[in-house]
Amino acid sequence: MMPIGNLSKMVVANTLRSPRHFVLSAFGIVIGIATFVVFLASTEQVSAVLEKIFPLEQVQVVAPRAVLGTLDVSKKLDDNIVQTILKRPEVKQAIPRMNLVFPAFGRGSFEGNDLKFEVGGFADGVDPSFVRDDPRIIELFKDWQSDEKDPHRIACVPPPKTDDDEVIQSPKAPPKGRQTKVPTSNGWDSQPAPAPTPQTPPADGSAATAAPDSGSGSVAVTPAPTGAYVAGKNGEYLNPCPEPDRYYCDEETLRCEHRVPIVMSPTMIELYNGQFAKSHGLPIADTDFVKFVTQRGGLGSMRFSIGLGQTTIAGSNTAIKHKPRRVEGVLVGISHSAMPIGMTMPIQYIQRWNLQYMGEQAATTYSSIIVTLKDRNKIAPFAQWLQDKLDLRLEDSLGEKFATVLFVVRLVLVLISLIIIGISAINIAHNFFMQVTERRRELGLLRAIGATQSDVRMVVLGEAALIGLIGGLLGVLLGMAIAAGIDYASAHYLPRFPYKPATWFSFKWWIWGGGLACAAGFAVLGGYLPARRASTMEPAQALTQN
Template sequence: MRASSLGRLVVGELRRSRGALGASGFGILAGTAALVFFLALGLQVRAVLLGQVFPLDRVELEPAAKPEPGLLTLLVGGGRSPAGVKQETVERLGRMPGVSAVFPRLRFAFPSGAFGGAELIGREIGTHEMLAEGLDARLIAPDLEAGLSFEDPLRKPGAACKEDGDCEKEQYCERASGAPEGVCSAPVPVVVSPYLVELFNKGLAPAHGLPPVGKTLIQKARGITFRFQLGVSMMGKARAGAPRSAKARVVGISPNAMDLGATVPIEVVRRWNQEFHGAEAAGSYSSVVLRMERPDQVATVIRMAEAEGLVPRDTRARDVSVLIAGVIGLLALVAGVILVVASSTIAYTFRVLVNERRVEIGVYRSLGATPGDIGAWWLAVAVVVGLAGGGLGGGVARALAWVIDLLAREKLPDFPFKPATFFQFPGWLLAGGAAAGALFALVGAVAGVRQAARLDPAKALLDP
């Protein structure tokens, strides 16, 4: 059958059955409107959460499905490579659209401890197990007080030395295991997280009768010093190198520092990882922090980074996103139920219409129509009803969203991250809504279409 003929048959059927098909199409409209509305809401809420509420303008990514090396792994198994992000990946991430800067992180790949604090709290305290990592100085610098630096001290190495006594006051002799001599170095700068300070103040300090260490106290101390015990901890020794110590100084508190542990310049960790764990531990990174040009680019960059095998390390946003997706999924399910009901209405309508058109179908068969022509006629009617219902449903969803945005602007008080709109209507969503409408209409109509195509014209015409 020619397309023009099909068009005439479809238009004719739509005109004649506009009441019945309109009622069926209304169900599709309602279902699609609900589906598009909820998905648009979910898209925007997710974008706001991922782009604004949680990561602000940055996101930390780490290799997917690689467990972090725990203490036991580090000590019993000698530790495994702490990093999975290669330098070339870091460079590719840096070239992604929307990424303004990339800051790699590198964890200690060897056991360590830390002892000190006498200057601040009057007596030596410490831990035989210390977690630490290296971070780019550019990420920490904005959090430091003026005059304090987070740079690798060996950028300005001192005189050659064999032991700390060979160096100036406050310096120590940075001498790798087995090296005939080292260089005098300023203490390694360390930052800690506000979370760790809070944990010490609220948990450890009261338990041990120690005074709390507030930010002001650290600032007053102008850099409390302690010693890193490198290559050995309570649970064992490093796979390479001989245990030794290094002098460190706390230079500040930064939200970018690791939550439970010490954060030092990344060049220092690279050096120490090589000394105590080998070259592989120094050749890649544990994770990378990406800074975006705009907060709303975070979600897009996360999607692109997934292709590199990286996922967000801070899963709060992802968890909330999953929660939102779950809720939206449930609401979409409700919309799906509406569509299924609409689909069953269409099934009933098509069966009734096909029964009413038995003779007409028979006449068309006698005039040359094939079963395929008859099927195409009714399928096309279903597609038109579905597309119209789905398309209008998308329009209704947009209209409803506009009303809600208007009410939100006028009635809702301002709150952090209050978006200009609560909905996102990308073109694919509207097109997908119309397609969903057509799909459900087709599914509903399929039994009627088969009935029409298989109708026995002889019975319809000669044996009415």
């Protein structure tokens, strides 16, 4: 048995002394491995982007739509259904979502433009514990109205009504030094506190001031302070609340309330950047939300008004149980947990508003339930159980369909790569058969001086493996160079579109490791028959042939 050190030296020397043979044998390996790693890296990156858009371990449970005449008689999703789902062994988490089920529209200012947009039908609520994308979001995304000990919730004078009851823009903050401070025992801003007077009930009999709690829907009347509001140079209303970037004066509770925290999905930002911004001459929104907000002057620049019970759609005839009113919201972050098209807020706000405007049933019926499974492979049995036991179903999952298509595409591309590498293995076999014929005297001499059949076989297979490894390494480098070129062309010549990635490739360690292993394996496979033929040569016959 030839020592490993001597065998290695001989293999390297034999490989390097015939560059033509090396190039002919390695060329196919280089091309095959380059396509192999490029295809795998591209599908891996697409899969990563897909999982961001559609978390494959999360499914959405909905009730099948059932209509009787003009009435929606679909099964009701409520807390009992949520608890039943949570008892399933494959379920990790079940979070209900609730849609805003009455008209509402928003009005805000962005880059000097007056934006009006429909909120009813494009807003839902979710438990704050479900939105965990960013620590900054966790801090702000909660039910602020439930905190009765918040020192900023002081009495205030709301903005005056307009003649046409139009939803106004979110009022500006007063200059520094004129903002209302938290009241002390001596009054406001060291001045005597204004004497509170009860709000006069409106003529239509609706509640004057309401701060309904999430359960009962009862209203708490807050005395309104008398006196003029804080005004600007031109007499315009200015936000009188402490921390005006976060608080506003609510016209119903007559207290400073924290703006409703809103999150939007990356899909909304991508749609804005890809279509809306360009067509309206607006700047591209930075995907880094903190940077985007900082560039525009802080969180206060993300505020907007929401007109509850009002709409921009003519002919809307939804019957509501409460007079229209204005609240304010603030965009606090971007979250994959938000509804794809629209806005998401803490579910407690949606429950209170649905209770006020539509009644008890609207406040206790969920639009869907987001279920996180412990194992994504358990989707099929869970879906069958839902259908058989609860008469519910999973919403058609685009993510699952895309994942299936991606798997098939990846399989086809990998098969193409393996076919290329297989052809290169045949090429290696052909070249090595030629080499064995040309080197028969050399191989015969090895046998004559004491090399065994296994030694000769190991020499030939070692040369094939070395060619495979070097060819594989060159193939990986070529693949990464091709990927870099595609990324450069994409960044400079391809227009923006939703979810356009910074790179189209993800070169995980197992991709280039698998590329090297395939290269060496197929090269050895191609060299096996020539090695076997070389090892079975009779020394005397090989030495006497010309």
